Structures are given as structure tokens and as C-alpha cells.
Amino acid sequence: MSAAKVILLDGLEGWQGHPQQQLLDERWRSTLAALTAYVAAVGEMPRYKNYASEHERTLGVWLHTQHQRRSEGTLQSWRLEALDAAVPSWRSRS
Template sequence: MSPQSFSLHPAWDRMYSSGMTVREISDFTGRARSTVHRHLQLRERVSEDLRAVHDAAREARGPDWPPTRWQRRYKEVQDFYKSNGRLPAVDGDEVEHDLVIWVRSQRTLHRRGALPAIRITLMDMIPDWDATPPRTILDDHWRDRLCELVVFVAETGQMPRYKKFSGEHEHVLGVWLHTQHQARAEGRLLSWRLEELDASFSGWRSRE
């Protein structure tokens, strides 16, 4: 087995080989620049062609290189995962919902074979980004949110608002309910979910 197999940070090696600079790797991983630099210095000693591969890749940066907008969105997803210990969910607030759509688009491109290698390398830094949650987990999460909604309405006497909300909990529930409202209007709401909402709240709708 070659010494290269014992790399402590193989993802950093791939990023470096793809043309990313030490500073960029540090920014994407959240690790100190000096730490990344020391690691790559060691890797260059055991892999003589690593620097040449890096230089050639950096020189050849083309349209596949992530633009600033992509990098910014990636960082938002990465920071969200670090703060919450999970990927963004569809029933979160508007910001979280936007992140869900972005991750889903990267997943779709990847499965079509249309996501550039450098972007795959970066996305792989986010655990389970390409995994589809089991249907049962999604359904259980939906039912939990419905229960929270039932409790909220019982305590406040009103449906939660997604714009003029009075607190974060109301905002989360308001966005979730609005998402269900939109899905119903577009014919995307699963029949059993519609039945459970109708059974819990006759004539339900979202509020601003």
C-alpha cells in the first residue's frame, strides 16, 4: 500500500488536485489555513506529482469551476449542517426551504452525471447530501409537525402566520402550513396528508 493511502484528509487532497488553493480549501472546510498548508506540504513530499497536478488543474480552471454564487450557496448549506446537525428540510422556514431546493438540484445533476467533479468533491464534504431520506422518516416528520400545529392552534386559537409571525415557532409552523396550502393548490399534496389536515382543521388554510 502506498503512503498516499494514509492521508489524514483525502478530501483536501482531491480539492488541491482539482486546482483549489490553500486559502480556498481553508474557506470551504473551516479549518485554519496553516493546518491545511502543513498537511499539503506533507502530502507533496510523499506524492511527488501532487504539486504538478495542482498547478495544471489551477491553470486549466474553466466553466466547471464553481462561480461565486454557487460557492456562497454551498457555504450556507455547509454552515446550516454544522449548526443543526442535519440537512435543510422542506418544512423549514423560507431560507431553509431555498437551501433544500439547491441541494436537490445538485443531487439531480449528480445522478444525471452532469455535476462537475470539483463540485462533487465539495458536496461530499456535506454528510449524506446525495442520500434520499426513507419515506417513513419523511412521513413521521410530517405527522410530528401536524401535531405541533394542533397544539399551537389549541393554545392560541388561531392558525400560525408565516409572514406577520410573533415568534420563531409560529414562523416555522406558518411556513410549514403555507407549504401544505401551496401543495394542495397545485395538486401535489398526498391524499392521506390532505385527509389528516381536513380532519384536524375543517377549512384550513395558511395565513400571512
């Protein structure tokens, strides 16, 4: 199906054009919620090196991946906005 048709159908209630992408987006949102909870509890960003727990390492690797995608310009804009809103200090540099 063409991209134009998918865009038009996305406006219809109940339309599920990309169930796999929806699953990935939901998993991403879940990890963002876990990151937000971690930062609120610990008071600092998770590390992917020299981590204290497997949970911290998992979140640190995920956050590192978001940094890489942002710098490559491949991080979707809604994800960038969600990260900025949830954890404003997540960026190491602009």
C-alpha cells in the same frame, strides 16, 4: 424494484420498502401535531409573515407549503385528509 412489487410487499408485516419516506411521513405527522397544539393554545392559524415567535413562523411556513401543494395537486391524499380532520379551518380557499 417495480412499483407493483413494492405495492405487493407493502402488505407484508415488517416490510419497510422506503425507510426515507417513512421518516419524512413521521416528521410530517409530528409537525401536524405541533400545528394542532398551536391552534388549540392560541386559537388561530400560525402566520409565516408578521409572526410573533420563531415557532409560529416555522409552523406558518409549513402550513403555507401545504397550501401550495394542495393547490398544485401534489399534496398526498392521506395528508390532505389528516389536515382536514385535525384542523378543519386550515384552508384559505377551495
